[in-house]
Amino acid sequence: MSHSTEVRLIASSGYPHDVAIAARGCAWLKHHGYHVSNPDVLARRYLRFGGTDAERLADLHAIGTGPTRELTLAVRGGYGLGRLLGQIDFARIADQARASGTPIVGHSDFTAFQLAYLAATGGVTFAGPMLLADFGDEHVDPFMWQHFESILRNRTHHVEIEAPQAIRAPATVQGTLWGGNLAMLCTLLGTPFMPRIDGGILFLEDVNEPPYRIERMLLQLLQAGVLASQQAIVLGDFSNYRTADYDNGYNMDAVFDYIRAQLDIPVLTGLPFGHCPRKLTLPVGGQALLAARADGFALSLSEYPTL
Numbered sequence: 477m478s479h480s481t482e483v484r485l486i487a488s489s490g491y492p493h494d495v496a497i498a499a500r501g502c503a504w505l506k507h508h509g510y511h512v513s514n515p516d517v518l519a520r521r522y523l524r525f526g527g528t529d530a531e532r533l534a535d536l537h538a539i540g541t542g543p544t545r546e547l548t549l550a551v552r553g554g555y556g557l558g559r560l561l562g563q564i565d566f567a568r569i570a571d572q573a574r575a576s577g578t579p580i581v582g583h584s585d586f587t588a589f590q591l592a593y594l595a596a597t598g599g600v601t602f603a604g605p606m607l608l609a610d611f612g613d614e615h616v617d618p619f620m621w622q623h624f625e626s627i628l629r630n631r632t633h634h635v636e637i638e639a640p641q642a643i644r645a646p647a648t649v650q651g652t653l654w655g656g657n658l659a660m661l662c663t664l665l666g667t668p669f670m671p672r673i674d675g676g677i678l679f680l681e682d683v684n685e686p687p688y689r690i691e692r693m694l695l696q697l698l699q700a701g702v703l704a705s706q707q708a709i710v711l712g713d714f715s716n717y718r719t720a721d722y723d724n725g726y727n728m729d730a731v732f733d734y735i736r737a738q739l740d741i742p743v744l745t746g747l748p749f750g751h752c753p754r755k756l757t758l759p760v761g762g763q764a765l766l767a768a769r770a771d772g773f774a775l776s777l778s779e780y781p782t783l
Contacts, residue, residue: 480511481783482546484578485607486535487517487526489585490554492608495519498551501612508621510547518551525556533560536589539580540572545783547628548573552608553584553657561588561669566596573599579628579781581757582606583681583750587656592669594654594761600780602627603656603679603749604757617753624757628783635756638772639746642733646769647742649707653764653777655679662693665700674705677764681712681750687723690714691731698738708742708766709735710773713750742768 483505492498495518502512517535520527527535539548570593573580580601582590590601605611605620627633654671655661655678664670682690697703714728736743744766749755759780767774 480509482543483510483512484538484542484546484548485512485514485517485551486539486548486582486586487520487551488532488535488560488589489526489550489556490524490552491521491526492518492551497608497612500614501607501610504611504616513542513546524554526551529559529563532556533563536560536564536569539569540574540576540578542576542578545577547783548578548580550582550586550606552606553582553586555585557585557588558663561592561667564589564592566593566599569593570597570599573781577781579783584657585660587660588664588669590656590760591654591661591664591671595669595671598761600759600761602757602780603760605755609751610753610755613753617755619748619754627757627759627777627780631778631782633777635775635777636772637746637748637774639744641742641744641746641768641770641773642736643742643744643768643770646767647708648765648767649677649742650763650765651707652676653679653758653762654760656681656760658682658690658693659685661702662696665696665702676706677708677710677766678703678706679710679712679747679749679758681747682714683716683751685714686717686719687726687728687731690728691734694731694735698735703735703739704741706741708744708768709739710747710766711743711745712747713752713755715750715752744768744773746772
């Protein structure tokens with residue numbers, strides 16, 4: 477890469493549990509042409525958060541105030557954005573982000589900011605890698621890096637996913653792509669921070685949640701009318717959970733089969749996204765054309781900011 481892209485870190489949720497991982501993430505980015513301009517946020521601690529509420533709020537309000545096409549990257553998820561939602565000036569951030577052309581990237585707890593930002597301004601962000609879990613990994617995933625670089629540097633992005641699907645017939649739908657962490661979506665239901673998107677393509681993921689909790693959250697979205705108002709549901713990575721003897725064969729596939737039976741729209745599985753190394757970077761609020769077949773699906777993405 478001929479020139480360095482500036483990176484602004486956002487420590488809006490938890491703090492780095494291991495400073496060595498944070499340093500490794502910064503070093504990896506620098507080696508690949510991205511210079512972290514504010515590494516000082518990595519040292520902040522307040523209770524279980526990456527700084528006081530005021531410090532974390534200031535991080536968000538500084539989005540788009542750096543160089544043109546600076547990358548805005550979340551440090552990590554955890555918990556903490558819920559405390560800030562009522563104090564965030566989303567319109568100000570959107571104005572700054574559009575003027576500077578900064579892509580905003582993160583996932584997990586950062587979903588709360590992304591969906592609230594979309595609801596308030598229509599602003600498009602990216603559900604994608606974060607400093608610690610992805611760039612700080614001992615072996616940075618090549619699939620993740622390839623798709624991260626490709627979508628951020630091209631105005632359209634096409635993805636082919638091979639994953640067997642339980643669908644009645646091939647289906648092609650088009651609409652606003654939105655979603656993220658399932659638990660975060662549920663915490664926003666009934667609040668002004670939940671986007672109202674009809675005819676969209678909703679993608680979902682979660683971690684550390686056993687099947688019955690995933691079903692409970694999906695039922696909450698179903699009973700609130702969110703799922704049936706979409707054109708398709710695309711399920712990503714649901715990992716790091718345990719089932720018990722009591723589950724008696726009830727597993728994540730049983731959950732997805734049950735939800736599929738309640739809906740007249742495609743419910744797809746196998747999206748490479750979530751709390752897993754092999755992840756796509758997806759525009760939250762961008763446009764998507766989804767073509768589903770029995771052996772997989774294709775996603776064509778557009779209308780999102782680029783570097």
